[in-house]
Amino acid sequence: MLVTALPNVRYLTGFTGSAALLVVPAEAPPVLLTDFRYDVQVRDEVGEHAAVRIEPASLWSGLRDVLLGLEGAPRIAFESAHLLHVDFERLAGDLAGRWHWRATIGMVEALRERKDAEELACIREAVRIAEAALERTLREVRTGITELQVAGILEHHLRDLGSEATPFETIVASGERSALPHARASHRVLQGGEFLLIDFGATHGGYCSDITRTVALQSVNPEMQAIHDVVREATLSASAGVRAGMRGRDADGIARGYIEGRGFGELFGHSLGHGIGLEVHEGPRLARTADAPLPPGAVITIEPGIYRPGWGGVRIEDDVYLADEGPLVLTSFPRELLIVG
Ligand code: ZN
Numbered sequence: 063m064l065v066t067a068l069p070n071v072r073y074l075t076g077f078t079g080s081a082a083l084l085v086v087p088a089e090a091p092p093v094l095l096t097d098f099r100y101d102v103q104v105r106d107e108v109g110e111h112a113a114v115r116i117e118p119a120s121l122w123s124g125l126r127d128v129l130l131g132l133e134g135a136p137r138i139a140f141e142s143a144h145l146l147h148v149d150f151e152r153l154a155g156d157l158a159g160r161w162h163w164r165a166t167i168g169m170v171e172a173l174r175e176r177k178d179a180e181e182l183a184c185i186r187e188a189v190r191i192a193e194a195a196l197e198r199t200l201r202e203v204r205t206g207i208t209e210l211q212v213a214g215i216l217e218h219h220l221r222d223l224g225s226e227a228t229p230f231e232t233i234v235a236s237g238e239r240s241a242l243p244h245a246r247a248s249h250r251v252l253q254g255g256e257f258l259l260i261d262f263g264a265t266h267g268g269y270c271s272d273i274t275r276t277v278a279l280q281s282v283n284p285e286m287q288a289i290h291d292v293v294r295e296a297t298l299s300a301s302a303g304v305r306a307g308m309r310g311r312d313a314d315g316i317a318r319g320y321i322e323g324r325g326f327g328e329l330f331g332h333s334l335g336h337g338i339g340l341e342v343h344e345g346p347r348l349a350r351t352a353d354a355p356l357p358p359g360a361v362i363t364i365e366p367g368i369y370r371p372g373w374g375g376v377r378i379e380d381d382v383y384l385a386d387e388g389p390l391v392l393t394s395f396p397r398e399l400l401i402v403g
């Protein structure tokens with residue numbers, strides 16, 4: 063099997079560089095190809111997990127050599143979601159007919175869904191860093207500054223507390239923009255009496271956290287409080303009710319059923335959650351169309367929301383480990399509607 067997705071290469075070998083191809087033969091040790099920039103690092107990180115080749119020219123020509131050297135390997139699986147057609151052409155070229163190529167999808171990703179103790183510890187640390195950064199940030203948020211400035215304060219604290227990276231673009235959305243589920247931080251200036259939604263994460267050991275809280279700026283009106291209460295109850299009921307072995311659609315249904323019962327079903331248009339790990343969006347899925355059972359050992363998000371266009375929105379997102387004995391909520395930041403600024 064040829065592995066070309068970098069998170070999958072990292073998962074299988076430990077290599078964190080930005081250029082790598084991994085060949086996993088059926089009958090021989092794996093071969094990792096990278097370039098001169100990673101000569102020292104790759105040996106430290108990979109150890110005995112793979113034989114390393116430093117390619118002076120191109121990884122793809124090196125890969126041809128490796129494949130040609132594998133006697134009796136007529137079939138090669140590749141990751142159809144990650145191998146670019148242009149690279150495939152470059153690789154196969156005049157040798158296209160020599161191998162039988164088998165498209166696969168999600169093979170390594172399926173292994174990644176269950177976390178071991180070391181992976182769980184990394185995610186827990188990423189949660190701890192993120193929550194500490196949010197606490198510091200909310201003490202500094204003031205009306206009159208922009209969403210971009212809030213993102214800047216938060217990202218400063220994340221780095222200061224040891225986050226290796228920002229696993230995705232920090233979402234900061236205020237006022238009517240909080241009704242946009244995936245709003246980027248903008249130049250909009252925060253005002254009193256409106257929502258501020260922050261969706262962000264930290265990274266530790268390559269593993270992500272993914273958290274959302276929605277707070278009120280200076281004051282709150284009864285409608286804001288009522289909608290926030292519904293989302294909070296939906297989050298809590300789904301976090302308490304989700305189980306390994308349950309279908310993703312049934313987990314989604316816990317929160318969706320609650321929100322529909324309160325009359326806001328039309329305003330919750332996205333799915334309930336997703337797995338987190340080396341990537342911020344990975345399996346399993348918690349959605350209306352997700353038939354697969356949730357595997358034990360997965361770390362998932364629970365993130366219902368209610369979005370009223372032109373008015374504002376609320377999302378509360380927690381990270382949950384699906385232990386054999388039941389769900390373990392990793393996030394502990396308060397879920398009550400905090401008033402800041
Ligand atoms: Zn998120």
Ligand code: ZN
Pocket residue numbers: 272336363365379
């Ligand atoms: Zn998420």
